[in-house]
Amino acid sequence: MVVVITAGILVAELLGGWWSGSLALLADAGHMFSDLGALAISWFALWFSGRPATSSKSFGYYRMEILCALANGVLLAVLALVVFAVGWTRLQSPPEVRTTAMIWVAVLGLSANLVAVAVLRPSARHSLNVRSALAHLIGDTLSSLGVIAGGVTMAFTGWYLVDPLLSMLIAVIILVNAWRLIREAVDVLLEATPGGLDAEKVARSMAEVSGVHQVHDLHIWSITSGMPALSGHVVATDEPGLSQDQLLNRVKQMLLERYHIEHTTLQVESPAYEEVGHVH
Structure with missing residues (x-):
């Protein structure tokens, strides 16, 4: 019409x-x-x-x-x-x-x-x-x-x-x-951080999730309008009985509920993990 x-x-x-x-x-x-x-x-x-x-x-x-x-x-x-x-x-x-x-x-x-x-x-x-x-x-x-x-x-x-x-x-x-x-x-x-999202604030929110020691190499971009995506490395604490799957779901749930980011790729690491190659 x-x-x-x-x-x-x-x-x-x-x-x-x-x-x-x-x-x-x-x-x-x-x-x-x-x-x-x-x-x-x-x-x-x-x-x-x-x-x-x-x-x-x-x-x-x-x-x-x-x-x-x-x-x-x-x-x-x-x-x-x-x-x-x-x-x-x-x-x-x-x-x-x-x-x-x-x-x-x-x-x-x-x-x-x-x-x-x-x-x-x-x-x-x-x-x-x-x-x-x-x-x-x-x-x-x-x-x-x-x-x-x-x-x-x-x-x-x-x-x-x-x-x-x-x-x-x-x-x-x-x-x-x-x-x-x-x-x-x-x-x-150019895969800039989408408007309305603050990468530093998102990183702090991820670090505040129980079981997370540190977050690094965080990237937030848009695949297309209205479709934000996120990738990053999550360093886990030594919390007894906490599996990587449980920690991953905690972080992903927080990102979905608080920032409406559904497409996420996260690498969970132990505090002793040493990175191979160049990461940015």
Whole structure:
């Protein structure tokens, strides 16, 4: 449904921007086009990432979602730079704009964007790729509001310089969303500690588990958005009657309940164990 709505409004804004002569409305249409591409890429990524793991790709295809989110961010950034450049050239001699057509098309676009945001928002918490599509739509919603305000201003004042200025403002909004999306995708690809998790705090919590003497070589990363993973070495105490399996389950249970980390790989060691090779 979101794709159909987006495609329909894209056509309306392209025709409305051409008819009214509004660069701001055309910029909004360009953002809508990127929305449509983002939704298509998102659906492809979600379908592809569901393929089963293989012996050569033991984690499966979860990272396809992140790669597609990165592509969405780059697409947004390029679009923003193009719109800003065209707006800058129009500042020298802003053309007259048919404000009535501009305003009504922008109102139609705003209504469609609000519906699309409401549909996607519940799923955005658990998927970076859906968040990327939602970022496109939220940016376009703000753009539509700006286009309406600009159209009303030009209708009452005849100050057509508002149109290129507004298109440049839309470009900046798009660029900010693109930067946030690119940064989040790159963090996952670089296996940075997921947002909301403090590796030092997690290590202290593990060390406080009964039977744990020390924790070292701890790594926390994301396989994909909403799927944190952890690996580390746990040095056991000499607690009588405590097996390695019991200690392992204590630590894993704490990580699951307190930090919602389900995918864990832990090596349990005795205090006398000497490491072989380089560990970091």
